[in-house]
Amino acid sequence: xxxxxxxxxxxxxxxxxxxxxxxxxxxxxxxxxxxxxxxxxxxxxxxxxxxxxxxxxxxxxxxxxxxxxxxxxxxxxxxxxxxxxxxxxxxxxxxxxxxxxxxxxxxxxxxxxxxxxxxxxxxxxxxxxxxxxxxxxxxxxxxxxxxxxxxxxxxxxxxxxxxxxxxxxxxxxxxxxxxxxxxxxxxxxxxxxxxxxxxxxxxxxxxxxxxxxxxxxxxxxxxxxxxxxxxxxxxxxxxxxxxxxxxxxxxxxxxxxxxxxxxxxxxxxxxxxxxxxxxxxxxxxxxxxxxxxxxxxxxxxxxxxxxxxxxxxxxxxxxxxxxxxxxxxxxxxxxxxxxxxxxxxxxxxxxxxxxxxxxxxxxxxxxxxx
Amino acid sequence: xxxxxxxxxxxxxxxxxxxxxxxxxxxxxxxxxxxxxxxxxxxxxxxxxxxxxxxxxxxxxxxxxxxxxxxxxxxxxxxxxxxxxxxxxxxxxxxxxxxxxxxxxxxxxxxxxxxxxxxxxxxxxxxxxxxxxxxxxxxxxxxxxxxxxxxxxxxxxxxxxxxxxxxxxxxxxxxxxxxxxxxxxxxxxxxxxxxxxxxxxxxxxxxxxxxxxxxxxxxxxxxxxxxxxxxxx
Numbered sequence: 001x002x003x004x005x006x007x008x009x010x011x012x013x014x015x016x017x018x019x020x021x022x023x024x025x026x027x028x029x030x031x032x033x034x035x036x037x038x039x040x041x042x043x044x045x046x047x048x049x050x051x052x053x054x055x056x057x058x059x060x061x062x063x064x065x066x067x068x069x070x071x072x073x074x075x076x077x078x079x080x081x082x083x084x085x086x087x088x089x090x091x092x093x094x095x096x097x098x099x100x101x102x103x104x105x106x107x108x109x110x111x112x113x114x115x116x117x118x119x120x121x122x123x124x125x126x127x128x129x130x131x132x133x134x135x136x137x138x139x140x141x142x143x144x145x146x147x148x149x150x151x152x153x154x155x156x157x158x159x160x161x162x163x164x165x166x167x168x169x170x171x172x173x174x175x176x177x178x179x180x181x182x183x184x185x186x187x188x189x190x191x192x193x194x195x196x197x198x199x200x201x202x203x204x205x206x207x208x209x210x211x212x213x214x215x216x217x218x219x220x221x222x223x224x225x226x227x228x229x230x231x232x233x234x235x236x237x238x239x240x241x242x243x244x245x246x247x248x249x250x251x252x253x254x255x256x257x258x259x260x261x262x263x264x265x266x267x268x269x270x271x272x273x274x275x276x277x278x279x280x281x282x283x284x285x286x287x288x289x290x291x292x293x294x295x296x297x298x299x300x301x302x303x304x305x306x307x308x309x310x311x312x313x314x315x316x317x318x319x320x321x322x323x324x325x326x327x328x329x330x331x332x333x334x335x336x337x338x339x340x341x342x343x344x345x346x347x348x349x350x351x352x353x354x355x356x357x358x359x360x361x362x363x364x365x366x367x368x369x370x
Numbered sequence: 371x372x373x374x375x376x377x378x379x380x381x382x383x384x385x386x387x388x389x390x391x392x393x394x395x396x397x398x399x400x401x402x403x404x405x406x407x408x409x410x411x412x413x414x415x416x417x418x419x420x421x422x423x424x425x426x427x428x429x430x431x432x433x434x435x436x437x438x439x440x441x442x443x444x445x446x447x448x449x450x451x452x453x454x455x456x457x458x459x460x461x462x463x464x465x466x467x468x469x470x471x472x473x474x475x476x477x478x479x480x481x482x483x484x485x486x487x488x489x490x491x492x493x494x495x496x497x498x499x500x501x502x503x504x505x506x507x508x509x510x511x512x513x514x515x516x517x518x519x520x521x522x523x524x525x526x527x528x529x530x531x532x533x534x535x536x537x538x539x540x541x542x543x544x545x546x547x548x549x550x551x552x553x554x555x556x557x558x559x560x561x562x563x564x565x566x567x568x569x570x571x572x573x574x575x576x577x578x579x580x581x582x583x584x585x586x587x588x589x590x591x592x593x594x595x596x597x598x599x600x601x602x603x
Contacts, residue, residue, distance in 0.1 A: 211402055213406070214402035214403070214405050214406050215402065215405050215406075215414075216405075216411065216414050216415055227415065227416055227417070228417070253414075255414075255536070256414060258532075259401075259405075262398055262401065263398065265394070265398070266394070266395060266398035266399075269391050269394055269395050269398075270395065272391060273391065273392070273395070297562070300562070301390065301394060301562070304381070304382055304387070304390060304566055305382070305387050305388075305390040305391045305394065306382070306384075306387035306388075306391075307387075307391055
């Protein structure tokens, strides 16, 4: 049995927001403009993104709203009706509700009756987990159609009031501000079926390699600002105390980020070694990480080792659609399919490196025509 | 850097490419193993202390002092058909044979006593690492030590670019205490060109390539063991 991505969809809330407009929406922390913003934006290269909150910090689209919009956009491109979806597989970093699982809310939003449900818990790579569950289920013949929906609403974490509640300027350092100028909102969806339909994408294989055993947390929410305080957010007497201690801020340990590139390369080399991946046959690389991080010495070594993928084969929309966490790879795949319209036979490698505690996922797709 | 400049090859043979891929994976494996070593984990988490740094230098010195011995021995084990490799290794031995003095000066700048660091014996990991390197370097034409060079030079670069500044900021010590760590950071392009050239020169058969990769693996494990011993009572 095989699995085929027969339709893709995406949703980005509101207008494209430029770098100059960002702080007007997210707000000035303690009334002062950020001193790190320009440096962080220069490093990530993002030019525009979308937010599901407005200047008054009202939520214009909930995470659920965006998920439903992306799912409908995906289903609009397919004759498969929502009611015949056997498996609904979802992922998000943070749902609107803490519980129940995001998938339950999305199912209700879409009105799919009696579907089997899966919700992946994690950060960027949770999208790959959700896709893999769908692919495996189709390969087992358990369902004929599975819908994968991944949505992210990060901007609510970045309101100036969040930082002020955690101590204002004192709470802000490079690690706690890094993601404020990196992450934004959006949703993506794919319909996966057990048989090909029209021009579609066969899922050749999916693999992931996690290294949480070897490395510390690199991106997370839940630990207080004081690194020697080993409590996590729910250990505090009240949520207000947890917030005041900085335990609800999202942080990136920027010093550890270099591992992301190395582990991304390591996983690809492992797939080459075991014969799963042949980079010379890859026509397009979609990577949920800015390609400029893969340049320099490591790219030179990969080229010398016959494992490099030339820059012209890299496709990304991170610079214009923003980094939407788990949703990025599906938003990228959707725009890629609409814009590039790859020909039958083309091979696409998707790569999702997650810095949370270092998980990297890979997926190879081949364009087929029914 | 070695006295002999080595040109970067245009490209590697198929076996050379495969060996380079395997060596990259050995390096990434070694780095992960290293990240889990307690003293390195403290460096990552920001709880690394001045005492940690003193202990690190105390535990590194015996192996650094002995480093010039196995490199010299390695050079003398190459026969006339491998004179080109011998020249490279000799240059290397000359560059490194007194760098333990830099390490000692760092220790003293840190407030340590010179007699203490000189009297410090090898820890069990250093003992094993040294014994293995001396054994391998006594073999005829010990090209497998390219694997050792891969790990040890990679670590030298990591210490220079990643550890030195971090240690300064966590312990409050100045650059006069981190000269050894920074010592191996320069000349990166020349290092890489030398490495690429040696991969093709040494890995002419599958079994030679296997030997290089295995040597890298053993050296990586023993190096990590050496650093683990710092936290052993």
